Amino acid sequence: MSSSPLFEKFGKIIPKGTVLFREGDIGQEMFIIQSGRVKISKTVRNIEKTLSVIGKGEFFGEMAILNDKQRSATAEVVDDSEILVIDRNTFETMIKGNTEIALRIIKKLAQRLQEADNQIENLLIKDNTSRLVNLLAKIAKDKGVDTVM
Structure with a gap:
């Protein structure tokens, strides 16, 4: 604890x-x-x-x-x-008083936005086979496995 x-x-x-x-x-x-x-x-x-x-x-x-x-x-x-x-209120105070916390949150939000952009691109542009390949590559990357594409 x-x-x-x-x-x-x-x-x-x-x-x-x-x-x-x-x-x-x-x-x-x-x-x-x-x-x-x-x-x-x-x-x-x-x-x-x-x-x-x-x-x-x-x-x-x-x-x-x-x-x-x-x-x-x-x-x-x-x-x-x-x-x-x-x-x-506490969150706003923390952000105003600590640039390290603010930067960490900005980086995480940017990462989430990039992931959302990738999902949109994957859904709109690619055929089903390409979607599956991209999904498997993402899962492998998330697990720390190198892939060759």
């Missing part, structure tokens, strides 16, 4: 199966995983689609508090987890 001052102030131990928020909820907090994993999913035509399963060091939920919009996905705890829960 975490015993850092940050965890003492903002941390929560959250059991497996807990839904932190649902798609469409109003967002007032963002989350930083200290241990455990969280599944991010979206429902399309009554079918749940897992967008990602994220772990230690990852953050999520920031979009809703950055742009004051509803949650765009659902977040469910996959393993018993230790998670920092940061409200909007």
Whole structure:
């Protein structure tokens, strides 16, 4: 269990199966995983689609508090987890007071945007065989396996 001052102030131990928020909820907090994993999913035509399963060091939920919009996905705890829960005011104070945190968030958002761009390109331009090849290459890359294309 975490015993850092940050965890003492903002941390929560959250059991497996807990839904932190649902798609469409109003967002007032963002989350930083200290241990455990969280599944991010979206429902399309009554079918749940897992967008990602994220772990230690990852953050999520920031979009809703950055742009004051509803949650765009659902977040469910996959393993018993230790998670920092940061409200909007604290988040803004942290960003204003620490350029390292701001830069890390900007880099992560840029990475997510690039991944979304790649998915759009893959869906719009390529045939099914090319999509499958790209998906397998992405999975291999995510697992740390070198590929030749």
